[in-house]
Amino acid sequence: MRLWLPEASTTAPEIDYLILALVLISCAVLALVFGLMLLYMFKYRAGSDVDRGALAEKTWRLETGWTVATLVAFFGLFLWGANLYVRLFQPPADALKIYIIAKQWMWKAEHAGGQREINAVHFPVGRPIQLVMTSEDVIHDFSVPAFRIKYDVLPGRYETVWFHSDRPGTYHLFCTQFCGTDHAHMVGDIVAMPQADYQKWLERNGTGETLAAAGKTLFMRYGCSGCHGGNGVGGNQSGSTVRAPPLAGLYGSPVTLTDGRVVTADDRYIRDCILMPDTQRVASYPPVMPSFSGQIGEEDLLDIISYIKSLAPEKPS
């Protein structure tokens, strides 16, 4: 039996401190409640003739006292927990991205170099890792207790978590959102490796084709290049008849939509553009792009996004 859990990520100790504080507060309150209860049970049992005079009649002051005390304590706890939560879901910009696709009942991970693995995620220690996750069927949940992270993986959209581990080792990965018959078997290993080992692992598992390269093939096959141009340079510049926005250098840059919003083109944005172009119209382009919803699988989608990401900004001529 093991009664402790490794703190394998940089945020794990922070969360443990919060839990520890909560445990201490709980113990103090429990000591007070059980202590008073036991004391009164003994002291004021029906048979005892201890003095019961001078009963506190005014309850108002006591009531306000403990109400205010609880409120103040609770507000402090809220701020502490909220601060952690906000940081837990704001990935650093330089994080290494790994893509996760969940389906009944397995985890598929894809690395930028095209390495794919099932029910395991290998990653290097010493740098932040961001997971971009989606599901092919029901809602799953990516949970790594040793990192104290957990987030639902929904169909039809990308969710993201990040972590930073300095301790090489193998940790449990659980699906913690009930997802059907073999929910309990939707488990895997999270393998934190030293940077050099990770490089070796990547090389050993390389397929020769990166995600972006696979995406380029798909970019042609699904006909994206027909409007967006062969290298994603945009319509009208490469002789295409349809005027479509250029995709080179798109990733990470601000985009103005028809309704005036300016958004950053990240994974989610590009995904929505492909599947629901109607909701993400880019200003000053005609709304002609068809929806690819239901026609591109999640894995192909990730490849195409990786390809778009890899397109460097065009040099101004």
Place this chain on the structure above:
Amino acid sequence: MTRRLRQLLLAWILLMVLLAIEFGASFIPLGRSARPLVLIPAILMVAAVGTLFMQIGREIAVVRLFAAAGLLWLSILLGLGSLDPLTRTDYHVQAANPK
């Protein structure tokens, strides 16, 4: 015709006028997000039916408590319930800076 009947007739006319206003208002060019404003006449109509047909003002006080509770809880459901989709950002929204 009794006073009550005259009151009912006026209420009905008021409702029909509101309906006409609502109908007309739906032809005013409004942005997509402003379209739900055409619900305003509908809310007035609901209030009119409640007070003039259902005569909530004539009943014992607890009835108004029940109706108010229903409305309060409805607003909790719709208000807090739509907090999530209305503030959910699938990607970071930046301040608009037209280039």
Place this chain on the structure above:
Amino acid sequence: MADASYLPHEFQYSSARHQAETAIAGMWLFLATEMLFFGALFLSWIYSRHWNQAGFDAGAQQTNLTIGTVNTAILLASSFVYSAGLAFIEIGNKRRLIQCCAVAWMLGFAFLILKFGVEWHGDFHKHLFPGSHFAITGPLSGGAQLFFIFYFVGTALHGLHMIGGLILVGWIILRARRDEFSPGYYTPVAAVGLYWSFVDVVWIVLYPLIYLVGRGP
């Protein structure tokens, strides 16, 4: 309510008036629960439209505005006539109560005929029922289907309430013909009236949500 302490009442009440007021209060509380019932449907409207505005509105533009508007007017009239019937029984005019209830019933029935016999029929004919043969294709199809789900679920549930209301109004007519109501006792008439008006209220909200909001320029 008229004072009627001499009338029979159940043994937990102190008077017939006490019982009558309580029954009406119970009816109002029931209507409050109905509000929340439809409230959940309205929340689904907010979600579906929020995520698919263009498609949702494209669906709304396929609805039959004429029938929707005429039906709204019919229901308002029905509620008005029923309320008038209630006013008549309060002054003891039983014949007028029966007449008003009958007119209210027929107006309600006309609503159902227009809604389900004509409008739904047309919608099915135009392949507006969500599914594989849905009329609107292309990128807006999903949102438009969500709209028609809201439309069919909303109107069907409202229609069920209407049918319930028609049964209740019919029951009031029968009891009135058996001469069971008087200025001293007409609680069922008042309670059914509340329900009938509430069905109206639900429609007043559904009408713009279905026919007007999506009908943008």
Place this chain on the structure above:
Amino acid sequence: MSAVVVEAGAVEGSYLTDGVTLRSWLLTTDHKRIALLYLGSITLFFFVGGTAAALIRYNLITPQGMIASAETYNRLFTVHGVVMVWFFLIPAVPVTLGNFIVPLMLGARDLAFPKLNLASWYLFVVAGVVVLCSLFAGGADTGWTFYTPLSSSYARGHVVLTVVGIFIAGFSSIATGLNFIVTIHRLRAPGMTWYRMPVFLWSLYATSVILVLATPVLAMTLLLLGFERIFGIGVFDPALGGDPLLFQHLFWFYSHPAVYVMILPGFGVISEIIPAFSRKRIFGYKFIVWCSVAIAVISFLVWGHHMFVAGTALYSALVFSILSYMVAVPSAIKVFNWIGTMHKGFILFDAPMLYALGFIGLFTIGGLTGLFLAALGADVHLTQTYFVVAHFHYVMVGGMVSAFFAGLHYWWPKITGRIYPEMWGRAGALIIFIGFNLTFFPQFILGYLGMPRRYHSYPPEFEVLNVLSSAGATILAAGYLLPLAYLTWSLFRGERASANPWRATGLEWMTPSPPPTVNFVSTPVVTEGPYAYPAPEIVQHHG
């Protein structure tokens, strides 16, 4: 309000002897008889749900699972959840003790709508039969939360049948809640002002507010879920542009307040028992009653804390987190007030009091661990693990079931006219307290260590704690069978009870045990507040 004179001849015998045919029971509109009909029904469901729980604990004795099929295990915990939540915990106190005691405490002859009351029992029975049918046909494997799109598109079991059962049970809840609210507003005895009402009535009032205003939302949610499963309508399906989180919002809008439906009546029972067995006025009456009302309102504002890792907006998580802390404040106030009531009392340790003291302890643990889950950062680690399982079992089983047993023992003499065997009662309370802690405390640690809930098999390092938990469950099971045995025995062999065996205050103790069909021979007139126990110093000087 004036008293209705009841002829003396009408009150011979009790409600139990007033008609002995099956028909006189099945068509009764007497709230007391309906309470007994309900008591029989929920006892049945308690043991159905309990059997499922026993099988769940049996399965988890070994890491690979004692029950061969994961599918079976999944269906078991779904049945356990559905039956326990909708067919035991939510109805338990309101429809049995509440149905029996509310009119008596108010000084009324019946509820406002007795026929509606009977109808609600029939709805409950129909709902129960439907759910049992789905159970015998193989059940559903979605968990009691029915998350989409699993329940709408992927699960194989009888989801629709189960949902229909719950849908019908919902109308039964609404009918009961509506009846209580209207009764408390309209049928209080002369002189029974709001501040003279015992806390139990306030608690049930608050409970009923939740039942009446939350359950319709569940009804619509289940309806949409049913449509989605049958017709594939897509409101919750992202493929069509629907949002699976809408289902969770609607579901928890009902289900979080429903948690308070399960605990508020418990608060009410405890608030009756602590003063009665401390022989002292309750401490901070107005605070306690307004806390009940506050809980009824605030409980509707916190549902989002079930969804902190579900993919909702950051702002909504922050808002729901702080609101969740707000709802903990009134519960904390109540605990302090109960302890304040014991201060300088004359504490007696009869079985109801032992259950009540157990309740305070277990509920406090349950409540405090709720703070862990409201704290956003900690919730991310602890949610969806056994920590959550332990937390809500402390509140619902440690809290609510203890309170139900406390109330059942307290009012048993009034309901049946018999006294239960006291020593057995005390032994039962003790065994349940010990068994409960052994079962569920290890689960807090399991949760912290990361063991996910709803797992048919688990990594071997969790084995020891799971075995411990299952061992505790056997003690707990014995603890629950004990009252079933001795209470049944007392029905036939128990000593006859006097009108007020506990020397407690409250109108229900002023009428014979068991009460006559009309409750009171003449309508009582209330002249003082509740819990009018003599001041301790006076007792001490004269007694």
